[in-house]
Amino acid sequence: MKRTLFAAFIAATATLTGLVSKVETASASGFTWNNSWTQPTVHSKSQTGFNDAPFQQFVQAEGVAIPNSGQFKLDPNNLNLKYDHNVSVYFINEGAGYRNQLAFEATGTTNKSGLLFNDISCEGNGCVGGWGGNALKLGDGVNIGNVTAGTQLDFWLRADGLNRGDSANIFGTDTASNADKLQHAVAYAYNNYILLAFEDLYGGFQASGIDSATGRWNEGSDRDFNDVVVVLDVGEANVKALIGASVPEPSVTLSMFAVGAVSMFGLRRRRQTRTIN
Ligand SMILES: [Ca+2]
Numbered sequence: 322m323k324r325t326l327f328a329a330f331i332a333a334t335a336t337l338t339g340l341v342s343k344v345e346t347a348s349a350s351g352f353t354w355n356n357s358w359t360q361p362t363v364h365s366k367s368q369t370g371f372n373d374a375p376f377q378q379f380v381q382a383e384g385v386a387i388p389n390s391g392q393f394k395l396d397p398n399n400l401n402l403k404y405d406h407n408v409s410v411y412f413i414n415e416g417a418g419y420r421n422q423l424a425f426e427a428t429g430t431t432n433k434s435g436l437l438f439n440d441i442s443c444e445g446n447g448c449v450g451g452w453g454g455n456a457l458k459l460g461d462g463v464n465i466g467n468v469t470a471g472t473q474l475d476f477w478l479r480a481d482g483l484n485r486g487d488s489a490n491i492f493g494t495d496t497a498s499n500a501d502k503l504q505h506a507v508a509y510a511y512n513n514y515i516l517l518a519f520e521d522l523y524g525g526f527q528a529s530g531i532d533s534a535t536g537r538w539n540e541g542s543d544r545d546f547n548d549v550v551v552v553l554d555v556g557e558a559n560v561k562a563l564i565g566a567s568v569p570e571p572s573v574t575l576s577m578f579a580v581g582a583v584s585m586f587g588l589r590r591r592r593q594t595r596t597i598n
């Protein structure tokens with residue numbers, strides 16, 4: 322059951338990624354993790370006013386794929402900003418024994434990169450994990466400053482990087498850059514923010530042993546994409562532009578066609594019926 326859901330999930334994502342990649346120009350290749358990066362100042366939600374509560378519904382219990390709950394799926398490798406914005410990233414949750422790290426890279430009219438969170442370990446009520454570290458509370462955020470129109474944002478997870486350093490696997494929002502050639506990030510638009518959720522284990526679902534293609538170990542992945550969950554504040558205008566630029570999947574096209582057909586009979590429906598399965 323889980324596996325079937327996940328297969329459908331990946332198939333749908335692959336379709337969307339394939340279509341969007343045809344108009345993709347910016348590239349994140351050449352990224353390297355810089356061990357001299359330091360943790361930016363972490364602001365609590367009482368300082369920023371950010372409310373993490375609406376996003377907790379998308380944080381999955383261990384081993385369970387993210388359901389379709391009315392959020393709009395985006396291509397995590399196509400997070401291009403059409404408008405300037407002072408960008409912040411908020412920690413939502415984590416369900417990982419690993420002490421993960423997250424970095425960003427901006428390429429385009431703004432070019433910079435850096436660490437977002439040095440130790441993604443959750444403390445307090447509501448944590449999926451809670452397996453040591455206690456570095457972040459729900460809703461904690463960092464600011465990466467102004468990012469100008471015409472910039473692509475990419476994000477990189479260093480899996481258990483706090484412990485493993487340079488020997489850790491690094492997974493990006495660009496699936497092609499990942500050693501196991503699997504998707505490790507999903508993105509959704511919700512409430513004028515972008516939810517980004519990562520899988521930190523190498524290899525396919527429950528795969529074990531050495532991956533002969535790379536010599537790296539498969540890690541029995543559960544592919545639950547709850548190992549690092551963050552929200553990006555890139556501004557409402559950018560989120561709306563990203564939704565508008567997304568190529569609808571066949572199921573979405575069908576539902577939109579159905580809406581059109583209903584409208585012909587004089588009934589009004591809003592575009593909120595766009596859903597993805
Ligand atoms: Ca997990």
Ligand SMILES: [Ca+2]
Pocket residue numbers: 520521522542543544545546547548
């Ligand atoms: Ca996982």
